[in-house]
Amino acid sequence: METKGFVYIAGSGPGNKDYITVKAYEVLQNCDCVIYDALIDQELLSHTKVGCEKIYVGKMAGKHYASQDEINDLIIQKAHTHQVVLRLKGGDPFVFGRGGEEAEALIKAGIDFELIPGVTSAVAVPEMAGIPVTHRGVSRQVSIITGHVKEGTIDQHVNFQALAQSSGTLVFLMGLHALPIIVSSLLSAGQEASTPCAIISNGTKESEHVLRASLGDIEEKAKSDPLCVTPAIIVVGETSRYDFRSQAQRPLSHTSVSIVGTIDFNTRMGTLVKRYGAHCHSYPIVKIQPVHQETLEEKIAHLQDYTMLVFTSRNTIRLFFETFYEKGYDLRLLSSLKIAVIGEATAMYLKDYHFHADYIPDVYTSQALGELLTKVTTTQDRLLIPRALKGNDVLSTILSAAHRSFDEFALYDTVIDFPHPGLCEDDYLIFASSQGLKGYFEAGGQVSSHTQVICIGPYTAKMATRYPINHWILAQEASRQGILATLLEGVQHAKI
Numbered sequence: 001m002e003t004k005g006f007v008y009i010a011g012s013g014p015g016n017k018d019y020i021t022v023k024a025y026e027v028l029q030n031c032d033c034v035i036y037d038a039l040i041d042q043e044l045l046s047h048t049k050v051g052c053e054k055i056y057v058g059k060m061a062g063k064h065y066a067s068q069d070e071i072n073d074l075i076i077q078k079a080h081t082h083q084v085v086l087r088l089k090g091g092d093p094f095v096f097g098r099g100g101e102e103a104e105a106l107i108k109a110g111i112d113f114e115l116i117p118g119v120t121s122a123v124a125v126p127e128m129a130g131i132p133v134t135h136r137g138v139s140r141q142v143s144i145i146t147g148h149v150k151e152g153t154i155d156q157h158v159n160f161q162a163l164a165q166s167s168g169t170l171v172f173l174m175g176l177h178a179l180p181i182i183v184s185s186l187l188s189a190g191q192e193a194s195t196p197c198a199i200i201s202n203g204t205k206e207s208e209h210v211l212r213a214s215l216g217d218i219e220e221k222a223k224s225d226p227l228c229v230t231p232a233i234i235v236v237g238e239t240s241r242y243d244f245r246s247q248a249q250r251p252l253s254h255t256s257v258s259i260v261g262t263i264d265f266n267t268r269m270g271t272l273v274k275r276y277g278a279h280c281h282s283y284p285i286v287k288i289q290p291v292h293q294e295t296l297e298e299k300i301a302h303l304q305d306y307t308m309l310v311f312t313s314r315n316t317i318r319l320f321f322e323t324f325y326e327k328g329y330d331l332r333l334l335s336s337l338k339i340a341v342i343g344e345a346t347a348m349y350l351k352d353y354h355f356h357a358d359y360i361p362d363v364y365t366s367q368a369l370g371e372l373l374t375k376v377t378t379t380q381d382r383l384l385i386p387r388a389l390k391g392n393d394v395l396s397t398i399l400s401a402a403h404r405s406f407d408e409f410a411l412y413d414t415v416i417d418f419p420h421p422g423l424c425e426d427d428y429l430i431f432a433s434s435q436g437l438k439g440y441f442e443a444g445g446q447v448s449s450h451t452q453v454i455c456i457g458p459y460t461a462k463m464a465t466r467y468p469i470n471h472w473i474l475a476q477e478a479s480r481q482g483i484l485a486t487l488l489e490g491v492q493h494a495k496i
Contacts, residue, residue: 004111005032005079009099011092011118014125015231016204017041017282018274024088024116029263032082035075038065039090039231041205043282045419047263050287053082054419068098072105079111092118096146096173120144122171125203125233129210130243133169139239141168147175147182147234154178154185164189169237176201176222176232183219186236191215198240201232206256206279212240250277255491258424260440261432262286264314269430269480273487281426285418285443286436288315291389295409296323299384300333306407308338308377310385312366312395314349317341319411320386321353340376342369345479364478365457370398379403386411390435392459418443428490430454430483434463441467454486 008027013019020028020041028034028047036045038058045054057066057074066074078085093099093115106113122144126133133142143166145158163170164186172182176199187193193216201209209227211218215236222228256279259266263284270280300323303309311317339357341347343364347357359376361368373395377383383406385395390413399406416439423446431437431453437460447453452471455461457478464472473490475482 005081005083005085007075007079007085007087007106007111007113008116009087009093009102009113010089010116011097011099011120012036012040012044012088012090013119014091014121014128014204015039015041015202017043019119019124019204020044021116021118024086024118027084027086027116028088031084031086033078033084034086034088035071035078036088037090040088042420044088046283046285046417048417048419050289050415050417053078068101072102075102076105076109076111079106079109089118090121092120095120095122095144096148121203121233122173125200126171126198126235126240128204128245129198129200129208130245131198131200131235132239132242132244133171133235135239135242139167139169139237141166142171143168144171144173145175147172147178154181158185160185160189164191169235169239172234172236174231175234176228176230179219179222179234182234182236183215186215191236195236196238196240198235199228199232200235201227201229203231203233210243251488252276252278252491255279255428255487256426257281257428257430257487258283258426259430259432260285260436260445261430262288262315262436265432265480269432269483272480272484276484276488278487279426283418283440285416285439286433287415287417288319289413289415290319291410291413293323296320296386296411297327299386299407299409300324300327300329303333303337303384305382306337306384307381308340308373308383309334310340310369310373310383310395310406311346311350312342312369312385312387312391314346315388316386316411317346317350317353338376340369340373342366343479345481364482366392366394366459367398370395373399374402374404377404379405381405383407385409388435389413392434394459414439416440416443418445421445423448424451426451428452428454428487430456431460431464432456434460436460437463437467452490454483456483 010024033053035055057071075087089097195215197215197218199211211225211228213221257273258281259269260283266282266284270282274280340359341357347360350357361372385408389410396408414435421444425448429451449470453469454473455464456475461474476485
């Protein structure tokens with residue numbers, strides 16, 4: 001019997017990657033193939049697993065890359081060759097997303113699938129521009145209309161007479177090219193020329209632009225505004241007068257930051273800088289791949305031979321304890337071991353597994369950790385050190401020179417997966433490891449002359465000297481908080 005995979009039809013949200021749903025993001029991270037549209041945030045593609053097939057079938061106004069029938073056939077074809085296929089669309093797949101047609105095709109082909117709703121741009125884009133589509137006492141209903149033009153006209157089923165008589169908010173999706181038709185149709189149907197309107201271009205993104213005008217002059221103002229571009233949403237109605245966006249200025253407002261690291265690091269670092277107002281772009285191009293599983297299980301089975309366990313990263317902690325618990329080992333095997341970690345953040349992560357670090361260096365580097373271990377151990381101790389396959393040998397060199405007994409083994413490897421390398425033009429570019437920095441440039445990534453590079457530690461900074469970087473800064477401390485402090489200081493200095 002022919003095997004068939006499983007298909008997810010999902011919406012990626014209104015444009016900015018931050019607004020993808022948790023469910024869709026989980027599928028994105030684990031799917032074998034993703035078939036995606038033009039309106040998704042391209043950064044999302046960096047969050048797929050190594051080996052995931054990525055297929056672009058984008059549609060922009062007037063520039064169709066593939067017909068809907070071709071897309072349907074492609075989804076079915078990939079469902080026969082992959083276990084999990086993600087059809088990723090902009091907004092919500094059932095709000096002018098043609099998701100229903102794809103579902104029909106899958107039903108006809110006998111392929112199992114699941115629908116994952118997305119945050120529709122019809123509501124989210126106006127909201128992020130400060131415009132509520134409903135507001136008590138002003139608008140108690142909202143109409144969502146496609147603005148797509150075919151053969152010089154909007155869908156004949158659009159009842160402009162009814163829309164003009166509505167007291168609610170009108171939201172036109174994909175309507176910028178149809179603006180003259182929308183305006184003339186509403187005016188002809190009796191809509192007041194003084195009705196407030198807004199055109200929101202690149203909604204929810206850093207480049208978002210909002211043009212406000214009345215229905216009578218919105219067309220002329222849009223023509224003369226170079227920032228009024230597609231993709232755009234048109235809002236017609238009294239609520240478009242409002243701008244409920246916060247006016248507060250945060251320390252990193254108007255500062256753009258790119259982050260290169262693992263998914264875990266980028267998520268945490270991104271949350272931190274956005275809390276301070278930064279526009280953040282995440283490139284989790286460093287993928288963690290476990291290796292030597294049998295070696296880890298052998299070491300765990302003989303933990304009684306060691307006096308100390310040394311963790312040099314969050315990844316070693318996670319992989320160690322995942323195996324420890326999955327294989328059902330007795331926690332008492334760890335009762336006689338001291339535990340050392342490379343830094344405070346690693347120590348905090350260790351607490352998630354209900355263990356406290358006995359030793360943490362004052363400076364969060366391999367050099368400082370090695371020097372600390374030579375002070376707190378003797379030649380009678382035996383250390384177990386799980387580590388990354390690729391990494392510096394500073395720790396082992398220091399321990400060997402001090403005649404310490406230790407077993408060091410690779411627990412994971414780092415693989416670079418950078419599907420769309422390009423030029424970083426943000427104000428700052430953060431590198432969380434030397435391997436990430438090396439992988440970024442060797443994959444074809446570039447840095448503009450005005451971008452300042454922040455390196456998490458000295459080994460990453462040393463790697464930076466090998467590549468064409470005009471400005472690089474060493475973080476005040478090898479941690480997310482140290483990077484944040486460096487960012488805040490740099491932005492403040494630039495204002496002086």
